[in-house]
Amino acid sequence: MKIDLDHLHYWMCAIRESKDPMRTLDAFWRGQMRSKEWLIETLEHVIYPERNKTMNFPINVDIHGGWVGTLASMLFQSAIPVDHIRSIDIDPECESIAKMMNKTEEIEGRFSAITADMCLIESSADIIINTSCEHISQGQYDLWLSNLPDTSLIVLQSNDYSIPEHIRPADNLEHFIEQSHIKVEHKCELKLPLYKRFMIIGRK
Numbered sequence: 149m150k151i152d153l154d155h156l157h158y159w160m161c162a163i164r165e166s167k168d169p170m171r172t173l174d175a176f177w178r179g180q181m182r183s184k185e186w187l188i189e190t191l192e193h194v195i196y197p198e199r200n201k202t203m204n205f206p207i208n209v210d211i212h213g214g215w216v217g218t219l220a221s222m223l224f225q226s227a228i229p230v231d232h233i234r235s236i237d238i239d240p241e242c243e244s245i246a247k248m249m250n251k252t253e254e255i256e257g258r259f260s261a262i263t264a265d266m267c268l269i270e271s272s273a274d275i276i277i278n279t280s281c282e283h284i285s286q287g288q289y290d291l292w293l294s295n296l297p298d299t300s301l302i303v304l305q306s307n308d309y310s311i312p313e314h315i316r317p318a319d320n321l322e323h324f325i326e327q328s329h330i331k332v333e334h335k336c337e338l339k340l341p342l343y344k345r346f347m348i349i350g351r352k
């Protein structure tokens with residue numbers, strides 16, 4: 149994946165203008181970035197070619213628990229023909245940082261960031277991504293899933309990293325599938341130095 153200079157400029161502005169730049173930098177750890185690159189590679193090479201014939205263009209994406217917008221920015225710079233991304237996060241600090249991270253696309257009207265609880269929001273995007281599954285309880289997850297349309301492609305990530313803020317880690321990939329209650333079309337696992345990350349893609 150190549151990150152161009154204009155996008156890199158806005159990434160630096162987003163970090164510099166954050167209330168807590170060190171906290172924002174947590175989104176840029178190698179493991180965090182690699183997990184997002186892995187998600188995009190998987191969509192590009194495994195899922196996207198299969199969908200190519202049937203998926204309506206342009207593609208709209210919702211990222212639930214979108215944090216500071218790194219995944220959105222990387223998706224815009226990928227080969228996936230993304231038209232619009234909406235990033236939803238419950239933390240009000242994330243909205244302005246995510247907008248700066250994706251300033252070019254925000255100006256073009258292709259990116260929006262909102263502060264909201266993902267469990268209470270309606271989504272109708274072609275692809276709905278939640279890489280924050282370990283941050284919500286099973287009850288919250290089940291409520292979240294119940295609000296999603298049957299037609300959207302759902303992309304989920306979790307991990308086995310046991311730290312206090314991870315209230316629902318998965319022991320392994322099969323455990324993550326059990327937690328997730330979707331019809332799995334693709335499943336995979338990424339070994340990182342400190343933990344394993346799990347990804348499943350499917351529909352309700």
Ligand SMILES: C[S@@+](CC[C@H](N)C(=O)[O-])C[C@H]1O[C@@H](n2cnc3c(N)ncnc32)[C@H](O)[C@@H]1O
Binds near residue numbers: 183214238239
């Ligand atoms: C640490 S971050 C992202 C971690 C994840 N592994 C990743 O790389 O994308 C988790 C995010 O989920 C958000 N979050 C947690 N509960 C949420 C909810 N109910 N609705 C929306 N966002 C939520 C937090 O505010 C935070 O920005």
